[in-house]
Amino acid sequence: MEKKNLKLSRRQFLKVTAATGILAGTFSTASFIRQTVAAPKQGDPNINYVRTTCSPNCTGACGMKALVEDGQIKSIIQAADYPEAEYNPRGCLKGLSMTNLIYGPDRMQKPLILNGKPGSGDFKEASWNETLDYTAGRLKEIADKYGPESIGVLFQVGGTGYVQKGAVSRLATLAGWTMHHAYDQNGDLPMFWPMTFGVQSEELEPREWNNSRYIMIFGSNILATRIPDAHLLLEARNRGAKILAFDPNFTPTAAKADEWIPIKASSDAAVALGLARVLIEETLYDSDFIKTFTDLPLLVRVDNGKRLKAEEVNGLEKLSDVPAYREAYVAYNGQFIAVHPEKLDLPLDVMIEGEVDVTLKTGQIVKVKPAFQLLKESLNQYTPEEIEKLTEMPKDDLVRIAREMAGNKPLHVIYGAGNYQWYHGDLKGRALALLPVLTGNIGKSGAGISTYAGQYRIRFKVAEWWVPEGKKQNWLPFLYVLHGPTKTMKAKWPKNGIKALVVGWGNPFDQHNMSNKLREMVEKEELEFVVTTDFQMTTTCQYSHAVLPAVSWYEKTDLVATPVHPYLQLQQPAVDPLYDGKPEFWIVRELAKRLNPDFEKYFYPDLEPNQAAEKVIELLLKTGGPEVAGITLEQLKKGPVRLKSEVPGGRQIPFYEQVQHKKPFPPVSLPAKLEQTAQFVKSGRIEFYKDEDLMLQAGEALPIHKPPFEESEYALNPLAKEKYQFCYVTRNAIYRVHSTHSNNVWMNELQDGKPRVWLSPEDGKAKGIKEGDEVEIFNDRGTLKAYAIIDQGVGRKQAVFEQGWWSRYLKGASYNSLTYPFIKPTHELYFVPGMWSPNTAWNECLCDVRKVGEGL
Numbered sequence: 001m002e003k004k005n006l007k008l009s010r011r012q013f014l015k016v017t018a019a020t021g022i023l024a025g026t027f028s029t030a031s032f033i034r035q036t037v038a039a040p041k042q043g044d045p046n047i048n049y050v051r052t053t054c055s056p057n058c059t060g061a062c063g064m065k066a067l068v069e070d071g072q073i074k075s076i077i078q079a080a081d082y083p084e085a086e087y088n089p090r091g092c093l094k095g096l097s098m099t100n101l102i103y104g105p106d107r108m109q110k111p112l113i114l115n116g117k118p119g120s121g122d123f124k125e126a127s128w129n130e131t132l133d134y135t136a137g138r139l140k141e142i143a144d145k146y147g148p149e150s151i152g153v154l155f156q157v158g159g160t161g162y163v164q165k166g167a168v169s170r171l172a173t174l175a176g177w178t179m180h181h182a183y184d185q186n187g188d189l190p191m192f193w194p195m196t197f198g199v200q201s202e203e204l205e206p207r208e209w210n211n212s213r214y215i216m217i218f219g220s221n222i223l224a225t226r227i228p229d230a231h232l233l234l235e236a237r238n239r240g241a242k243i244l245a246f247d248p249n250f251t252p253t254a255a256k257a258d259e260w261i262p263i264k265a266s267s268d269a270a271v272a273l274g275l276a277r278v279l280i281e282e283t284l285y286d287s288d289f290i291k292t293f294t295d296l297p298l299l300v301r302v303d304n305g306k307r308l309k310a311e312e313v314n315g316l317e318k319l320s321d322v323p324a325y326r327e328a329y330v331a332y333n334g335q336f337i338a339v340h341p342e343k344l345d346l347p348l349d350v351m352i353e354g355e356v357d358v359t360l361k362t363g364q365i366v367k368v369k370p371a372f373q374l375l376k377e378s379l380n381q382y383t384p385e386e387i388e389k390l391t392e393m394p395k396d397d398l399v400r401i402a403r404e405m406a407g408n409k410p411l412h413v414i415y416g417a418g419n420y421q422w423y424h425g426d427l428k429g430r431a432l433a434l435l436p437v438l439t440g441n442i443g444k445s446g447a448g449i450s451t452y453a454g455q456y457r458i459r460f461k462v463a464e465w466w467v468p469e470g471k472k473q474n475w476l477p478f479l480y481v482l483h484g485p486t487k488t489m490k491a492k493w494p495k496n497g498i499k500a501l502v503v504g505w506g507n508p509f510d511q512h513n514m515s516n517k518l519r520e521m522v523e524k525e526e527l528e529f530v531v532t533t534d535f536q537m538t539t540t541c542q543y544s545h546a547v548l549p550a551v552s553w554y555e556k557t558d559l560v561a562t563p564v565h566p567y568l569q570l571q572q573p574a575v576d577p578l579y580d581g582k583p584e585f586w587i588v589r590e591l592a593k594r595l596n597p598d599f600e601k602y603f604y605p606d607l608e609p610n611q612a613a614e615k616v617i618e619l620l621l622k623t624g625g626p627e628v629a630g631i632t633l634e635q636l637k638k639g640p641v642r643l644k645s646e647v648p649g650g651r652q653i654p655f656y657e658q659v660q661h662k663k664p665f666p667p668v669s670l671p672a673k674l675e676q677t678a679q680f681v682k683s684g685r686i687e688f689y690k691d692e693d694l695m696l697q698a699g700e701a702l703p704i705h706k707p708p709f710e711e712s713e714y715a716l717n718p719l720a721k722e723k724y725q726f727c728y729v730t731r732n733a734i735y736r737v738h739s740t741h742s743n744n745v746w747m748n749e750l751q752d753g754k755p756r757v758w759l760s761p762e763d764g765k766a767k768g769i770k771e772g773d774e775v776e777i778f779n780d781r782g783t784l785k786a787y788a789i790i791d792q793g794v795g796r797k798q799a800v801f802e803q804g805w806w807s808r809y810l811k812g813a814s815y816n817s818l819t820y821p822f823i824k825p826t827h828e829l830y831f832v833p834g835m836w837s838p839n840t841a842w843n844e845c846l847c848d849v850r851k852v853g854e855g856l
Helices: 010-020 027-036 128-146 164-175 192-196 206-211 227-238 252-256 268-281 287-293 371-381 384-391 395-407 425-438 479-483 515-523 584-595 597-603 609-623 633-638 656-661 674-681 693-697 745-750 761-767
Strands: 047-053 063-069 072-078 112-114 123-125 151-155 178-180 214-218 242-246 259-261 299-301 329-332 336-339 356-359 365-370 411-415 448-450 500-504 529-534 546-549 558-560 567-571 726-731 756-759 774-778 783-790 798-802 846-851
Touching (some): 047 567, 151 164, 164 178, 164 500, 192 674, 214 395, 214 425, 268 371, 268 384, 299 329, 299 371, 329 365, 384 395, 567 633, 609 633, 761 783, 761 846
Parallel strands (some): 151 178, 726 798
Antiparallel strands (some): 112 546, 299 365, 756 798
C-alpha cells in the first residue's frame, strides 16, 4: 500500500480546531473545555468523523473521533460525547498523537519470518500463507514434542478489547495452551484485595471523588498517570475535600495536594498502622460497622492462632446450610454464637475486646480472644514515636491526621500500583484498608479504598466467547516462567515447562520483569519459538521467530470497558487496515484452521472480520449478564453506554450491596465463579485476621509492617545490603503508556529523546553526579545508562527511572534487567488466575549509581 501525505491543509486545520474548541486547556480550564467542546459536525462530504475508543493499557478508554479524508486519518480529537458532563472531554496528548504510530516508520507492513539470530533484525518478508503455515507448523511440532501446555500465551488486559483478545483466549482454550494473566504479570494485582475483601480489585469511579471529604493518596500519581480524570481530583479539592499525598517523592499530585507527607520508601504500612492505633486508642472507630461487616468480633484460639470454629465448641453444632467454601466461626456476647458466614446479623453487644475461656467438644478448655483484641495488641508497637523512626513522618502529624480522617467523612484511600509493586505490597494494602474499614467508610458514596491500574477487570460475563463450550483452561502465573516452579505453588507447572510463546498486545521483551532473561531464553533456545502479533516493530518482534502484522484500534471492531469510568464503548474502524495488516480476529481464525480444521467453526468462518466481531459483540451483550442487560450494538454505535449496577444512579461504588443490603462478602469478581473467590474470605466478612498456616508462619495473620528487601534482596544475596543501597524505582511517565508511545516522535521531542534518572541533591553530591551527567544504574543482574536529573523533590537513596523505553533508546539494554522475579509464598496460598496469584514486585530492587566511566 502506498504511503500518503499526512499533512493537513490550512482549511482542514481550521475546520478541525474550530470543531474541537482548540483543545489546549489545563486542569484549571477543565470546566471551560467541557462547555466549549462539541461533537464536530459533518460539513464537508470529503471529511468523515469516526467515533472510536483509545485503547492502550492506561484505564482511560477515552472516546475519540478520527477525522478521515481520502481513506486516511488526518487528525484525532476528543469525542466529548459522554452523557455525564463530568467525563467530558477525555484524552491526552498520547492519544491525540496516535497517528505518529499508525503511519510511523515502525509500522508493520508485511508478515516476517526470522532469517538470522533472534534480536538481529534479520527477517525475510513473506506472504500471509507462508508465515501462518510456518507458525502453525512450529506450534504443532512443539505441542507434539512437549505437550500443548508448553505453549504460553501472553496477551494483555482484556478490557481494551473483549472481542479480539477473546479470540486468542478461545483458540488457546481449544488448543490446550497455557495462558499467562496480564494482571499479575504486569505487577498490577493488589494482593490485599483478595486477602481482605475476597475480590480481584475494586475502585470508586472518579466522578465519586467529588463526594469525598478526605482523600489520602499513597504512592499514586494521578496527575501523571490518570490524566483524563485528574481534573476530578482537583474539583473534589475545590469542593472542600482535603487531599493528602503520602509519597517519598514530590510528585505532580503531591504538588496539588493540601499536604504532602514525605515518607521513607515502602513504609506505608507503618503509617497506616500508626494511624489505626490512634483510631482505636482514642475510640474513633465505628464499632457497629466493625461488628456487622468485619471478622474482628470473631474469636481466635490463643493456643494455636486459629479461628475458633463452631463445630469445635461444646454446645454448638456445625451449621447445616453453610456452603463448602465457607466456614462457621464463633463470636461471644455472654454466650458463644455460631456465626453464619452468609448472614451479617451479629448482635451489636458482641464482644470485641477481652479474653474468655471456651470448652471444646474434646473437653479441652482454651483461651480465645476476638480478632479486634489481637489487632489492638499488635498495634501497641506502632506508637507515634516509633512511626516517626520508621517513616520519618512527624508524630504530631500522625495523631492530627488520624483525628481528622475520623471526623471527615466520606474518607477515600487511594493506593497506587507503584506502591504495591513491592514484595510486601499486600501487607501495605491490608494495613491501609484498616483506615476506611475502622471508620465505616466502605460501601458509601465517596468512600472506600481504591486501586487504579490498567484495564484489567472483566466488567461482564465473557465466557460464551472466551471459553468455548465450557472447556477447561490452563493458567500459569508468568513469574514462574522466569523463576521456575516452587514447592508451594498451587498453579500447575507444565511437565516440560514453557517452550514457546504466543505474544499479542504487549512488548514483554522490553516491558516485563527480567526481560533480559526472556531474551536469553530465546537465544539459548530454551524458548524454541516465539510468534508476535503487533502493528509496530517492537523489541519483542525483534526477538520473535515469526511476526504477524496486526492493526491499531483505529482499524478494527471491538468492545471496550474500563474499571474507571463505567462506560461500555465500541471501537469502530476509521480506516481500512494499512499495508498487509489484519485484525487479530482474522489472524487467530487463520491460525486456528491450520492447527486443526475443526477449530475454524468457532470463529465465524463465513464472515469478514468486522462483521464477525459485531456478531461476537451481540453474543457478549446477550450473555453478559445484568451489567449489560438491555444494551444493544445499535446503541453503542451511537455512543458510550453506562454499564448497569445495583447502586442508585448506576454509580460505581464498591461493596454497596454488601453494606447497604447486608449481603455477604465478596461480590462476584468476573470471570471467576463466586465459590472460587469466596474461599478467600471464608467468614463472609471483610477479613483482617488470616489463619492459614503459611500466614501464621510468616507472622502475617494480622497486617504488620515489614521493611523492604529483608526477605527478598538480602535473602537472595546478603552482600546486597552493603553493596547496593539505592532503591531502583521504575515509575510511569506521562509520555508513554507503559512501552506504547516509546517511539512517538512528539513524545520523544518533549523529552529531548533522553532517558533520565532522578536523584536527590544529597545523593548527587555524594556520588559526584551533576545535572545532565550520563550515569549508570546497576546491580549484579544488569546495567542501565541514563541522564541525571537532580531534583529536590526526590527522596534519599532512590534512583527513579521512568519505565517504558524501548531497548533501542537504551543502547540495547533493558531497564528491567535489574529486576528479579521474587515470589512471595503467601501469594501461593490459593490460585485463581489474575485474582490470587504471585504478583510482580517491580520496585523490590536494589541498585547503585555512578557516572559513566567511573566503573572502568
